[in-house]
Amino acid sequence: MVGALNRAMEESSEPQLDAKSKGSLKLIDFEWKLGMAVSSDSCRSLKYPYVAVMLKVADHSGQVKNKSFEMTIPQFQNFYRQFKEIAAIIETV
Amino acid sequence: MAAELEGSKCLSGLLSGLAQDTFYGHPGITEELLRSQLYPEVSLEEFRPFLAKMKGILKSIASADMDFNQLEAFLTALTKKQGGITSEQAAVISKFWKSHKTKIRESLMNQSCWDRGLRSLSWRVDGKSQSRHSAQIHTPVAIMELEIGKSGQESEFLCLEFDEVKVNQVLKKLSEVEESISTLMQPA
Numbered sequence: 001m002v003g004a005l006n007r008a009m010e011e012s013s014e015p016q017l018d019a020k021s022k023g024s025l026k027l028i029d030f031e032w033k034l035g036m037a038v039s040s041d042s043c044r045s046l047k048y049p050y051v052a053v054m055l056k057v058a059d060h061s062g063q064v065k066n067k068s069f070e071m072t073i074p075q076f077q078n079f080y081r082q083f084k085e086i087a088a089i090i091e092t093v
Numbered sequence: 094m095a096a097e098l099e100g101s102k103c104l105s106g107l108l109s110g111l112a113q114d115t116f117y118g119h120p121g122i123t124e125e126l127l128r129s130q131l132y133p134e135v136s137l138e139e140f141r142p143f144l145a146k147m148k149g150i151l152k153s154i155a156s157a158d159m160d161f162n163q164l165e166a167f168l169t170a171l172t173k174k175q176g177g178i179t180s181e182q183a184a185v186i187s188k189f190w191k192s193h194k195t196k197i198r199e200s201l202m203n204q205s206c207w208d209r210g211l212r213s214l215s216w217r218v219d220g221k222s223q224s225r226h227s228a229q230i231h232t233p234v235a236i237m238e239l240e241i242g243k244s245g246q247e248s249e250f251l252c253l254e255f256d257e258v259k260v261n262q263v264l265k266k267l268s269e270v271e272e273s274i275s276t277l278m279q280p281a
Binding site for chain 1: 153155157158169197201202204205206208209210213214218220231233234235236237239241249251252253254255257259260261262263266267268269270271274276277278
């Protein structure tokens with residue numbers, strides 16, 4: 001997990017972040033759910049909380065898609081911490 | 094029952110093999126492999142029910158996510174049961190669970206997560222300067238790349254752009270999530 005401050009003052013080469021994805025998406029909405037997995041066929045006593053996220057994103061053509069994924073609590077806390085870092089930096093840029 | 098099966102020497106190895114197969118999903122841990130590696134003197138006919146018994150015990154312990162008190166009670170009861178286990182074997186099983194509990198539990202949690210997970214996250218913040226073509230004022234933007242996927246499948250990479258307003262909107266939602274987590278984790 002790497003964050004970097006980059007002042008793009010001049011034309012730079014294709015940013016590394018774009019290399020694997022097909023162009024950037026705009027976030028329309030961020031929906032979340034805190035779930036608790038109680039039991040399953042392989043484990044009667046699961047008892048683990050998780051955060052389920054549904055992102056509504058739009059590409060350049062305006063087409064809206066839903067992207068969902070899950071995070072464990074430690075993963076969520078890392079995600080939250082990274083966002084706070086971004087917020088702190090974007091304020092100063 | 095063969096004397097080797099009553100002993101506990103190779104039981105630890107057997108439990109490791111069972112964990113590899115049952116929880117960690119490693120292929121190729123057959124009953125013949127376990128027998129030939131750990132109990133070569135025992136016939137397959139005698140080995141099979143013994144293996145099934147140990148597998149059942151391990152699965153029961155993992156399924157109930159037993160704490161150490163529950164584990165002791167469970168194993169003690171088994172030592173008193175006809176066709177159960179010896180106290181030496183109970184000690185080996187107890188030691189095994191104590192050292193593998195966390196890893197096995199993690200495997201079980203992963204197995205029951207059917208949506209994609211967040212595999213990695215990277216980001217940067219760009220500051221857009223003025224350009225001669227537009228009267229664009231200084232608008233910083235955060236670019237975030239999320240890698241989402243599940244095991245055995247190729248990841249999808251999402252590249253998201255956020256302006257400062259959007260970052261703060263999402264941050265507010267994330268603090269709501271954190272609040273919910275705190276409420277959930279509060280002792281009853």
